[in-house]
Amino acid sequence: AQALPPAQTLKGLGGALVSPHSHWLSLILILLGAALTRAPPLWGIPVAAYLSVALLLVGGITALPWLIGLLLDRVAPLVARQTLPLLAVARARHQRETAAVAVSGVVASLSLAVALTVMVASFRESVTQWLDQVLPADLYVRSTPNLGASDTVYFSPEYVQAAAALNGVRQLQAQRVLPLLLKPSLPPVALIARELADPVKNLPLVGEALPVPAGQIGIYVSEAVVDLHGAAPGQTFAALAKAFKPLTQGGQVPDASYFVAGVWRDYARQTGAIALDKAVFERLTGDRRANDLALWLTQPTDAPRVQEALRALADRTGSGAGELMEFGTPGQIRATSLRIFDRSFAVTYWLQAVAIAIGLFGVAASFSAQVLARRKEFGLLAHLGLTKRQILTVVAFEGAAWTLLGALAGLALGLVVSGVLVHVVNPQSFHWTMDLMLPWLKLLGLCLAVVAAGTLTAWLAAQAAAGQDAVLAVKEDW
Numbered sequence: 001a002q003a004l005p006p007a008q009t010l011k012g013l014g015g016a017l018v019s020p021h022s023h024w025l026s027l028i029l030i031l032l033g034a035a036l037t038r039a040p041p042l043w044g045i046p047v048a049a050y051l052s053v054a055l056l057l058v059g060g061i062t063a064l065p066w067l068i069g070l071l072l073d074r075v076a077p078l079v080a081r082q083t084l085p086l087l088a089v090a091r092a093r094h095q096r097e098t099a100a101v102a103v104s105g106v107v108a109s110l111s112l113a114v115a116l117t118v119m120v121a122s123f124r125e126s127v128t129q130w131l132d133q134v135l136p137a138d139l140y141v142r143s144t145p146n147l148g149a150s151d152t153v154y155f156s157p158e159y160v161q162a163a164a165a166l167n168g169v170r171q172l173q174a175q176r177v178l179p180l181l182l183k184p185s186l187p188p189v190a191l192i193a194r195e196l197a198d199p200v201k202n203l204p205l206v207g208e209a210l211p212v213p214a215g216q217i218g219i220y221v222s223e224a225v226v227d228l229h230g231a232a233p234g235q236t237f238a239a240l241a242k243a244f245k246p247l248t249q250g251g252q253v254p255d256a257s258y259f260v261a262g263v264w265r266d267y268a269r270q271t272g273a274i275a276l277d278k279a280v281f282e283r284l285t286g287d288r289r290a291n292d293l294a295l296w297l298t299q300p301t302d303a304p305r306v307q308e309a310l311r312a313l314a315d316r317t318g319s320g321a322g323e324l325m326e327f328g329t330p331g332q333i334r335a336t337s338l339r340i341f342d343r344s345f346a347v348t349y350w351l352q353a354v355a356i357a358i359g360l361f362g363v364a365a366s367f368s369a370q371v372l373a374r375r376k377e378f379g380l381l382a383h384l385g386l387t388k389r390q391i392l393t394v395v396a397f398e399g400a401a402w403t404l405l406g407a408l409a410g411l412a413l414g415l416v417v418s419g420v421l422v423h424v425v426n427p428q429s430f431h432w433t434m435d436l437m438l439p440w441l442k443l444l445g446l447c448l449a450v451v452a453a454g455t456l457t458a459w460l461a462a463q464a465a466a467g468q469d470a471v472l473a474v475k476e477d478w
Helices: 006-010 024-036 047-062 064-079 083-094 096-134 157-164 223-229 238-247 278-285 300-317 330-373 375-383 388-430 440-466 470-477
Strands: 139-142 169-180 189-194 217-222 258-264 273-277 292-297 326-328
Touching: 024 047, 047 064, 047 096, 047 388, 064 083, 064 096, 064 388, 083 096, 083 388, 096 330, 096 388, 096 440, 139 300, 157 169, 157 292, 157 300, 169 238, 169 278, 189 223, 189 278, 217 223, 223 258, 223 273, 238 258, 238 278, 273 278, 292 300, 300 326, 326 330, 330 375, 330 388, 330 440, 375 388, 388 440
Parallel strands: 189 273, 217 258
Antiparallel strands: 139 292, 139 326, 169 189, 169 292, 217 273
């Protein structure tokens, strides 16, 4: 308002003489937001990444006038011979600052909706692929759901050997899982002793598996162990040797050091997990017990019968795990996991709808105020021969043009923000990574819904002003 020249403004010419908007601030904000994505978390919280998202949003919104002018300058020649679209595009070009204000709420809300949609879709697809890789067997059995009870409720070596000989069992792999405290200030990690003849096949590795040097024991750590305990791949992990001391025979620390041969994704244990070969674990500790069993069956449909046989075997051998045993097929585990996932993120879809509705309310308020101030313009158009329906069409075209630009800007900005959420916020918050996945059909539907709602909003907002008497509307100029 301070930039408006008083004399020209009193004559109704001030709006056309406003100096063009500088975009240096927008560029600086975007560059600063990009730089903050490289900062580490503070106290385990991705503060810098959150500030990066805020700066990217503000920088993108303040750059809207430049984007509107850039796109509409190229659209204008295409509608030069079509009266109604020409009027809509011409006004949007010359009122780009006003247009930017009107659609800024839509851009902010849509960009966040796009970012959340991409993040949730990427997470769900990554979890789905992870489940497909970590569940290769036909039936899974757990002695107890409580990791802390691993020393009291377990499968004995005799039970494992007898289970492998049951009718219908083609192959069996036993797994020992127990908590291991690496740092007193952090929760214990899960130590997993399992068959690792082929780590690339048995674990969802991130990157390549490294060759284990002679005389060292190869271990494979989850991403959380890398972030929380500094277990860098290609280096020895001294903290594990100290934590292993209470587990070894006679309390003796193993002579061999532990070499981090690979990093793997584990969406089940946020505090971290370490996998090593079961034969090495048994040699170091003498512990041949198991907590989890993976069974490959000759007929996968025989899973219910094999479950009953395993439970009966537990009662006969007196392993103590009969009543606490948990069974699951890959399909059941997958369906339950994804159902919990969808239930956990269901609120994000409602938050997206609320955010977009708030943005559209901003468009409605802006168009309502503008059409009331444009009564003289509508009266002049009526004098020139335009019908009320045509005037409403012009305003609807303006709404479509503005919200289309807002949708394009919101989509582009949302994809940038989603990259920050997926590759920075998520690893720093939960200590696991995921692959970026773009659900283009959902994103397209989201953008089209916003454009349609914005066009309808502009049409409805123009109803009252376009219905005023044309003579009275222009009488003030006589």
